[in-house]
Amino acid sequence: MLLTSYRNRRAATIENNRLRVTVLQEGGHIAEMYHKAAGVNPLWIPPWTSLEPSLFDRLKPTEYGDGEDARLLAGIMGHNLCLDIFGVPSPEEAAAGLTPHGEGSVVPYELGGNAEALTARAHLPIAELNFERRLELKDDAVRVRETVESLARCDRPIAWTQHVTLGPPFLARGTTEFRASATRSRVFEGRFGVADYLQSGSDFDWPDAPRVDGGVADLRLFTAEERSSAYTAHLMDPRREDAFFVGYSPEFRLAFGCVWKRADFPWLGIWEENHSRTAAPWNQQTLARGMEFGVSPIPESRRAMIDRGRLFGVPTYRWLAARSQVTVEYWIVAARASAVPESLDRPV
Numbered sequence: 565m566l567l568t569s570y571r572n573r574r575a576a577t578i579e580n581n582r583l584r585v586t587v588l589q590e591g592g593h594i595a596e597m598y599h600k601a602a603g604v605n606p607l608w609i610p611p612w613t614s615l616e617p618s619l620f621d622r623l624k625p626t627e628y629g630d631g632e633d634a635r636l637l638a639g640i641m642g643h644n645l646c647l648d649i650f651g652v653p654s655p656e657e658a659a660a661g662l663t664p665h666g667e668g669s670v671v672p673y674e675l676g677g678n679a680e681a682l683t684a685r686a687h688l689p690i691a692e693l694n695f696e697r698r699l700e701l702k703d704d705a706v707r708v709r710e711t712v713e714s715l716a717r718c719d720r721p722i723a724w725t726q727h728v729t730l731g732p733p734f735l736a737r738g739t740t741e742f743r744a745s746a747t748r749s750r751v752f753e754g755r756f757g758v759a760d761y762l763q764s765g766s767d768f769d770w771p772d773a774p775r776v777d778g779g780v781a782d783l784r785l786f787t788a789e790e791r792s793s794a795y796t797a798h799l800m801d802p803r804r805e806d807a808f809f810v811g812y813s814p815e816f817r818l819a820f821g822c823v824w825k826r827a828d829f830p831w832l833g834i835w836e837e838n839h840s841r842t843a844a845p846w847n848q849q850t851l852a853r854g855m856e857f858g859v860s861p862i863p864e865s866r867r868a869m870i871d872r873g874r875l876f877g878v879p880t881y882r883w884l885a886a887r888s889q890v891t892v893e894y895w896i897v898a899a900r901a902s903a904v905p906e907s908l909d910r911p912v
Contacts, residue, residue, distance in 0.1 A: 608731030725858025738788030757793025
């Protein structure tokens, strides 16, 4: 492990002869998974200047907007953690200091490791959780093990989502392809963005999402629209032990994706931002697609998550027992390919 600076952020890097992986010290974001032969990092790097969360001052005008998500947006990059909420806090939680998607993306992490393995540990004081993520390189993949430890004396429902976001140049309109082990799906209920093109609240079978204009959008191909916004929730195939998503760039001949145990994370959310958001820091400059796998299908408040309870008969959160630990494992893969893979398996 090498302590370094990445986009003016304190970070640590591990690498082998195929990949370089960079993790930010504040927020713990996996900011870079650079594939050396392809010469590209598939993960999203926002077009605005990145700022350490500890340096964000809500009382001062900033380029990050005046919304409750400004601190998160100031430091967001690549793959960030949503814990113990996936979505917005309640007004009371926000007043107590909780940011959208929880503390996991803004607290400081203790980084340690060796040349090909890195461990990031953090304490989430509001949520009363300890979190540990261990990344271990193996050829074209990274094995990730995460442990959440509850310090509370009562059982509690939590959200836990891997907010994996892809961006240019890997992500390109009308060319980047996707595959996923998705089945029953739902479009975000209500207005998600200013350029929504999918029918709000509609249920459908992956990948054919109903459009507002009466047509169908094949979510396996990233949109070619000039401006668009969307969010869809997808149930991972219950017939499979493992779940996956994979994106493919024909330009770089690179496949990037994740594979995980479906029982750990039964949902995949797909977020699309295509030059639609006009407010700072977006300024109609952002192209991104989130492939967000977790225990919850919809980004919403804790209360809404619990009230929803289930979607398509599957729970929309998981229980964390009092003073207990839960460990999950998943793989992040970046490998050369001549076409989009139809599936993704755990590396042997």
